[in-house]
Amino acid sequence: MYKSEQEYLKNYNVHRYDIPLLSIDIGIFTILNGKLHVLLIERGEFPYKERWALPGGFIDQSQDQDLHSSALRKLTEKTGVTTPHLEQVETVGNAARDPRGWSVTSLYMALIPYAPTSKFIDSVSDVRWWPYEQAIKLDLAFDHLELIAKARARLKSKTAYTIIPIHVLSSPFTLTQLQQAFEELLEKSIEKKSFRRRILSADVLEEVGQGLPAGGLGRIAALYQPKQGCEQHSFVWSLGN
Amino acid sequence: MYKSEQEYLKNYNVHRYDIPLLSIDIGIFTILNGKLHVLLIERGEFPYKERWALPGGFIDQSQDQDLHSSALRKLTEKTGVTTPHLEQVETVGNAARDPRGWSVTSLYMALIPYAPTSKFIDSVSDVRWWPYEQAIKLDLAFDHLELIAKARARLKSKTAYTIIPIHVLSSPFTLTQLQQAFEELLEKSIEKKSFRRRILSADVLEEVGQGLPAGGLGRIAALYQPKQGCEQHSFVWSLGN
DNA sequence: GTAATAGTGTCTCTAAGACACTATTAC
DNA sequence: GTAATAGTGTCTTAGAGACACTATTAC
Numbered sequence: 001m002y003k004s005e006q007e008y009l010k011n012y013n014v015h016r017y018d019i020p021l022l023s024i025d026i027g028i029f030t031i032l033n034g035k036l037h038v039l040l041i042e043r044g045e046f047p048y049k050e051r052w053a054l055p056g057g058f059i060d061q062s063q064d065q066d067l068h069s070s071a072l073r074k075l076t077e078k079t080g081v082t083t084p085h086l087e088q089v090e091t092v093g094n095a096a097r098d099p100r101g102w103s104v105t106s107l108y109m110a111l112i113p114y115a116p117t118s119k120f121i122d123s124v125s126d127v128r129w130w131p132y133e134q135a136i137k138l139d140l141a142f143d144h145l146e147l148i149a150k151a152r153a154r155l156k157s158k159t160a161y162t163i164i165p166i167h168v169l170s171s172p173f174t175l176t177q178l179q180q181a182f183e184e185l186l187e188k189s190i191e192k193k194s195f196r197r198r199i200l201s202a203d204v205l206e207e208v209g210q211g212l213p214a215g216g217l218g219r220i221a222a223l224y225q226p227k228q229g230c231e232q233h234s235f236v237w238s239l240g241n
Numbered sequence: 242m243y244k245s246e247q248e249y250l251k252n253y254n255v256h257r258y259d260i261p262l263l264s265i266d267i268g269i270f271t272i273l274n275g276k277l278h279v280l281l282i283e284r285g286e287f288p289y290k291e292r293w294a295l296p297g298g299f300i301d302q303s304q305d306q307d308l309h310s311s312a313l314r315k316l317t318e319k320t321g322v323t324t325p326h327l328e329q330v331e332t333v334g335n336a337a338r339d340p341r342g343w344s345v346t347s348l349y350m351a352l353i354p355y356a357p358t359s360k361f362i363d364s365v366s367d368v369r370w371w372p373y374e375q376a377i378k379l380d381l382a383f384d385h386l387e388l389i390a391k392a393r394a395r396l397k398s399k400t401a402y403t404i405i406p407i408h409v410l411s412s413p414f415t416l417t418q419l420q421q422a423f424e425e426l427l428e429k430s431i432e433k434k435s436f437r438r439r440i441l442s443a444d445v446l447e448e449v450g451q452g453l454p455a456g457g458l459g460r461i462a463a464l465y466q467p468k469q470g471c472e473q474h475s476f477v478w479s480l481g482n
Numbered sequence: 483g484t485a486a487t488a489g490t491g492t493c494t495c496t497a498a499g500a501c502a503c504t505a506t507t508a509c
Numbered sequence: 510g511t512a513a514t515a516g517t518g519t520c521t522t523a524g525a526g527a528c529a530c531t532a533t534t535a536c
Contacts, residue, residue: 002287020300022263022334022345046243059261059334061343066335091332091347093263093300094307102302104263104347106332161479176515193517194498201497212507218514219506236479236525237497238402417488434490435525442524453534459487460533477498478524 020093021103024071025056025144027089027151028079029132030114031168031181036132037114038148039078040140044126047099048141054148055127056105071108078127080120085111085167085231089154097143109151111167159185160238163204163230172208172223175199188240198239204230261334262344265312266297266385268330268392269320270373271355272409272422277373278355279389280319281381285367288340289382295389296368297346312349319368321361326352326408326472330395338384350392352408400426401479404445404471413449413464416440429481439480445471 028039040052055078064070068086076082086108093104114129121127130138132152136145158164165181179195199205205224212220269280281293296319305311309327317323327349334345355370362368371379373393377386399405406422420436440446446465453461 004287020263020302022261046245059343061261061336067332067345070334088331090329091308093347095302095305102300104308106334106345174515191499191501192515193500196516197497212514217508217512219516221515234479235497238475238477238479239498415488432526432528433488434527437489438524453487458485458535460489462488476524480525 021058021098021100023056023058023103023105024067024074024108025054025105025147026071026075026086026108026110027054027148028075028084028110028112029151029155029168030112030117030129031184032114032129032131034180034184036152036184037129038132038135039121039127040130040135040138041078042126043141051141052130052135052138052144053141054144067106071106071110075108075110078121078124079112079117081112081117085164087154089151092143092147092150105147107147107150109154111155111164113168113170115170155185156187160240161235163199163202163226163233166204166226166230171225172211173225174211174221174223176221178224182239186240190239198235198237202233202235203227204233262299262339262341264297264299264344264346265308265315265349266295266346266388267312267316267327267349267351268295268389269316269325269351269353270392270396270409271353271358271370272425273355273370273372275421275425277393277425278370279373279376280362280368281371281376281379282319283367284382292382293371293376293379294382295385308347312347312351316349316351319362319365320353320358322353322358326405328395330392333384333388333391346388348388348391350395352396352405354409354411356411396426397428401481402476404440404443404467404474407445407467407471412466413452414466415452415462415464417462419465423480427481431480439476439478443474443476444468445474 030037030039039055041055043049043051043053055074057074059067059070060073064073067088071088072086075084075086089107089109091104091106093102095102097103097105121129136148140148155164159182165185166178168181168185169177175196178199179190179192182195183189204227206227207222208225209223210220211223212218271278271280280296282296284290284292284294296315298315300308300311301314305314308329312329313327316325316327330348330350332345332347334343336343338344338346362370377389381389396405400423406426407419409422409426410418416437419440420431420433423436424430445468447468448463449466450464451461452464453459
């Protein structure tokens with residue numbers, strides 16, 4: 001039909017094909033008062049107007065270089081946070097998940113510390129942090145209940161062999177705070193000595209002084225911040241059986 | 242603008258938006274003569290006509306229920322295999338990967354035993370198994386070199402804590418054959434006793450008789466097949482540091 | 483017998499699990 | 510002193526790593 005790639009491309013028109021809708025959704029998690037929270041927005045538009053949903057939307061081909069930057073842009077718009085932990089979880093596509101037709105969404109998971117977002121988010125009317133256990137009881141838009149559960153599952157499984165929970169804390173933090181974050185994300189308690197041995201011998205933290213524990217009572221604790229490159233660390237043993 | 246969801250959906254037209262192209266690509270792997278092989282097709286159409294590429298293509302909204310079945314359909318069309326190990330690796334999207342414009346592909350990885358495919362594939366002219374090391378030296382279409390490497394990396398990392406290499410063997414097999422598959426996928430040799438202890442105590446195989454080892458020389462070996470549900474098994478320790 | 487492959491015995495080493503213990507702070 | 514929290518000592522246990530050993534087959 002066409003003689004060359006140039007000729008083919010000149011005559012190519014994407015709208016000739018039946019293309020599924022492609023969106024991005026992000027499960028943004030933090031820990032607040034020791035409990036896992038997830039950021040949801042109240043939809044202002046159809047479909048599922050006025051229902052709670054994961055932040056997300058469509059790719060802007062002129063603004064977004066790639067899928068990851070598109071997810072990062074949406075995250076920053078909602079939280080003001082620019083350097084979070086952000087990873088792709090799974091891409092879900094089927095005929096049933098959107099009333100507008102066959103649709104595909106690329107699900108991302110982000111972890112951010114609560115502190116820097118609180119003022120930013122309070123100033124945006126349709127966005128709020130929900131405790132995870134409450135969030136999954138809301139009647140969420142689309143298949144977002146399923147998506148939120150997939151992101152939660154990824155978070156739990158990576159907690160077992162990485163130091164991912166580090167990203168929900170703001171530096172510096174104590175080992176006890178870090179352990180509590182691990183326990184909340186793992187849904188399991190961890191023996192203190194084992195936890196300290198594991199984290200300290202992984203050499204992923206650096207001590208940056210001392211401070212009173214949260215609550216102001218008890219012995220002064222060592223404060224830590226993540227070392228450069230700690231993100232790459234992967235343990236040989238998984239936690240929690 | 243619209244009063245109800247019904248009204249909104251009636252007036253909705255997907256072609257009003259700038260939608261990126263969405264495709265599916267599959268890295269299909271097996272082991273042949275002890276070496277990892279990957280299935281490639283020679284493209285018959287623009288763009289990248291006559292270049293080697295991963296099998297893949299567009300979603301058929303009328304045939305495919307969801308992304309996974311779309312990937313399974315393409316895999317079956319090329320190999321004749323209907324029950325492989327098939328998993329999503331990552332979805333890659335950016336402005337540069339396809340000359341037709343912003344495009345997104347959902348990358349899958351499949352593992353199949355060589356045996357049942359050999360005749361089927363020999364009868365299809367544009368498809369062949371390439372040794373992995375040779376495949377990555379071909380001048381592949383699109384960003385398929387990158388995709389193939391991502392699928393390979395997933396394969397390697399899952400070999401360290403699952404029994405995924407089981408899927409490149411046809412049952413029954415000996416423990417030695419299984420160990421060789423693990424070693425090839427891990428790119429590392431494993432100590433025999435450790436390997437046997439690990440696999441046997443995981444209780445994922447059942448013995449189904451005895452047979453001569455491949456080569457016909459040496460002591461008769463126990464033959465095994467995977468137990469139902471073995472797919473779910475996850476080791477607490479990872480292999481290979 | 484030899485060559486080849488299957489399979490075992492057993493010691494060492496690493497890191498988790500349990501749990502009692504000591505240390506430091508505010509009051 | 511007590512309450513509260515930080516941090517340690519040390520024994521046990523699971524499973525990897527090393528490596529020499531025995532067992533079974535064809536010839």
